Amino acid sequence: MPRLRLPRRRRVAVLATAATAAVAAAGLIAATNAYAGDAITWTVTKAPAIDGKYALDAVDAISDKDMWAVGYTVDQTWSGTVAAHWNGDSWEQAPTPKGKALTAVSYVSNDDAWAVGVGASGAMTARWDGKEWKDVPTPAPDVPSGQSAELYAVDNTKTGAWAVGCASNEDQTAQTAYAQRWDGKWNLTALPVPDGAKNTCLNDVVVTDSGDTWAVGRYDDGTKGSAYILHWQDDKWTIADAPALDAPDVDLTGVVASGDNLYAAGFTKKTFGDPMSATPVLLTSDGTKWTQVKGPDTTAWIYGVGPDGHDGVLLTGYTQRGEGVVLRGDGQTVTPETGPVTDDSSSLYAVACAPGSTTAWVVGAKGEGDSALQGLAAHTD
Numbered sequence: 001m002p003r004l005r006l007p008r009r010r011r012v013a014v015l016a017t018a019a020t021a022a023v024a025a026a027g028l029i030a031a032t033n034a035y036a037g038d039a040i041t042w043t044v045t046k047a048p049a050i051d052g053k054y055a056l057d058a059v060d061a062i063s064d065k066d067m068w069a070v071g072y073t074v075d076q077t078w079s080g081t082v083a084a085h086w087n088g089d090s091w092e093q094a095p096t097p098k099g100k101a102l103t104a105v106s107y108v109s110n111d112d113a114w115a116v117g118v119g120a121s122g123a124m125t126a127r128w129d130g131k132e133w134k135d136v137p138t139p140a141p142d143v144p145s146g147q148s149a150e151l152y153a154v155d156n157t158k159t160g161a162w163a164v165g166c167a168s169n170e171d172q173t174a175q176t177a178y179a180q181r182w183d184g185k186w187n188l189t190a191l192p193v194p195d196g197a198k199n200t201c202l203n204d205v206v207v208t209d210s211g212d213t214w215a216v217g218r219y220d221d222g223t224k225g226s227a228y229i230l231h232w233q234d235d236k237w238t239i240a241d242a243p244a245l246d247a248p249d250v251d252l253t254g255v256v257a258s259g260d261n262l263y264a265a266g267f268t269k270k271t272f273g274d275p276m277s278a279t280p281v282l283l284t285s286d287g288t289k290w291t292q293v294k295g296p297d298t299t300a301w302i303y304g305v306g307p308d309g310h311d312g313v314l315l316t317g318y319t320q321r322g323e324g325v326v327l328r329g330d331g332q333t334v335t336p337e338t339g340p341v342t343d344d345s346s347s348l349y350a351v352a353c354a355p356g357s358t359t360a361w362v363v364g365a366k367g368e369g370d371s372a373l374q375g376l377a378a379h380t381d
Helices: 007-018
Strands: 042-044 054-063 066-075 077-086 091-093 101-109 112-118 123-128 133-136 148-157 160-168 175-182 186-189 199-207 213-220 225-233 236-239 249-258 261-269 279-285 290-293 301-307 313-318 324-329 334-337 346-353 360-366 374-380
Touching (some): 054 077, 066 112, 066 374, 077 374, 123 148, 175 213, 213 261, 249 279, 261 313, 279 301, 279 313, 279 324, 301 324, 324 346, 324 360
Parallel strands (some): 054 101, 077 101, 101 148, 175 199, 199 249, 249 301
Antiparallel strands (some): 042 374, 054 066, 054 360, 148 160, 160 199, 213 249, 225 236, 261 279, 301 313, 360 374
16 A cells, blocks of 8 residues: 655555556557657666666766666665765666665766665765765754655765755654755755645655756645745755646656746645645746646556657656556647556656756566566666
8 A cells, every 4th residue: 555645665566556457558658759750679788787676766967878776675664874986888786885775876976976765774975076976964853753764866066965855753644744855965955835734745855957956845734735846045955936726636756847947746636635645736937937738648657757859758656456657748748658667566766867968768667566666777768
């Protein structure tokens, strides 16, 4: 049974339930490519050689021959950190600091990458210096007693980095968002809280080429969940207006810049807090106003959004039956595409496209339940 509200932990649970479902052999029906008139085709790379069951949760690239993917090993839930490097021909695992999971990675050069996630007793951050991943101390946010901090996203730039996440209690019924900035050390930043909000969580952050910084997530007042969009300007976070969505619960799980636009993706729910109903949602912005992009009325959890290499975006996730989902958005419409795996259950968690490249990468996991779980990495042809 998927867990409420906490995206990364819910992922493991959904994969575990796929083994008990009658998993269909194919993902969403292929649709016409909105850009070139052709459906996307994929090449699935040989999975990194990592002992045991594992999933790849995030990926970032500085070129088609130089990228990092991170994730976690699985023993019912997160049980260890994982990182693998792509050199253009193959994936090679790299040792990582001890922890429960790495949930995000951001890469600006071959000697400067950040990864964040969940340590043994709270959030963790690790930095690649060109030779090894090293654990970097991270501050504990000031949150209510009983909540433990977890970082879900990081965006690294040549002038610093941002990381966001939230702290949750054990049953994940209470959450407190937080954000931190690197300028030689990690510093917590104050967050504005929407009126009436009881719970807040940030799932992703992006710094645009112009230095504009945005973070997205979810907040709720105990009866309704809403999009939580923050904008960093004048050395403080402000709440940005989100478009009115006809849904009792909204969770934005990713944000990215592609072409001249910003995109935020996630899902809505048919009833508040319902873990078993999800409809993909995509928002776009020119930096001043956010609007909703029309998409398919299908059931899927969307956890990844990234550039498609053609000034649009790819959205990735999974269905309740354990089918990997790929959608493509261009700022006006969202259309389904075939995924890289059509003969096995799969979940797709993240998207990346190197600067100047037209090749997009997705990562996740495949296999029916955690008994056969293996990392997955594929790229568009």
